[in-house]
Amino acid sequence: MPEYNGLLPLFKPRGMTSHDCVFRLRKMLGFRKIGHTGTLDPAVDGVLVLCLGKATKIAQYLLDFSKVYRGVIRLGSSTTTEDASGDVIARRAVEKRFDRTEIEQVMHAFVGEIEQSAPMYSAVKVNGKKLYEYARAGIDVTPPVRKATIYQFELDSEEASFSTDLPFIVMSSKGTYIRTLAVAVGEKLGYPAHLHQMTRIQAGPFSVSDCFNFEEIEQLIESNQFTQALRPLEHGLSLMDRWVVGKELSAKIAHGAVLEAPADFGVGPHAVFNEQNECLAIYRLHPKKPGMIKPDKVLANDAMV
Structure with missing residues (x-):
């Protein structure tokens, strides 16, 4: 079975549920580990970011980003x-x-x-x-x-x-x-009113111009170039507060260490990157230990530290 890791910005067509899109892509790729990052009503088209493989670990954070609709x-x-x-x-x-x-x-x-x-x-x-x-x-x-x-x-x-x-x-x-x-x-x-039509034009860092439709995805699959449509999970976290660490801290973070909070560490979750621009983990303030931070999600593998 093929293995895919990354984020796919899909232009969801009208008439399909978000789950329909996930199901269709699973069938096209023969790959099951796919999730979406925010339900769109069937009548709404536009940006729907799908997470494949290891990128499913950050789906919950992409849900928190603001959305833009026209x-x-x-x-x-x-x-x-x-x-x-x-x-x-x-x-x-x-x-x-x-x-x-x-x-x-x-x-x-x-x-x-x-x-x-x-x-x-x-x-x-x-x-x-x-x-x-x-x-x-x-x-x-x-x-x-x-x-x-x-x-x-x-x-x-x-x-x-x-x-x-x-x-x-x-x-x-x-x-x-x-x-x-x-x-x-x-x-x-x-006056009585209703939503006549709508398109999601942006979801977090992804806009309509980033998206692929199903026809384009099918063509990429047939030419064995589907991975060109995938964006690294780091791109999906580009709007999150960022903390870059050196090699010594990278190893501790990769093992989920509780650490002293940097002076400028904010309230929300922070994406922690190594010096090679790879996301190692998501950290946030420790709920029970003032001045400390803890991992919310560890993403690192041995090759990253």
Whole structure:
């Protein structure tokens, strides 16, 4: 069986779940150790980073990076799923045009930390059962409320006024429901609304321009050049705080040593690199020993120290 290690920035097509993409790639490569780094709804296309082999060890950290989306909010109708795939549950004709400034004020009001109720048509579990299972069975249940952070939310158009469709671009934290955000914008404007269409254009350090589609991947596999599509796991950690160490510390870190924290060591996780730019481990502050740091994940092998 072939062995692959690295990150694959995939352009996920619409109509496929994130798991569908993993399943398809496993079948294409004949390789099972593949995972993804953040679920995309079937109706959404765009950047989906897949982890292969040893790179699966850092999937949890890639989930924490912010994401950027480009899409369209449609005013005038709301749906069961909060996007275009659901049944329409409310309509109101939009008989006016909104001034650009009015839309911008509404969008800017969501920037910062917000609270959202999980959509009923989502895989979030309540009492061990997914919300969409309750929704399909017609059972009322209170969805959990989650906090999210909106870093940027603005119009993706230079038009002076808008009617039914509001093109937007948003940068948000993990766990943000953009569908729910679209509905909330409509409520602020006095109209039912839903997410008409959306593309994820960036996930952490990966953008659309980095991505390969399935047709391109198939061509690379047929020409025995698939590894050209893989990025080293170090690239996936390029946005994380970085700590470079010499050979002596490299050996200790490779064995998972608890160490004294450097003076400038921050609160979040740090990617620890040797002088050859290879990531040895992920370290964070020790929860029980002030002034010390401990490994969160050791990635080093004998050849790296």
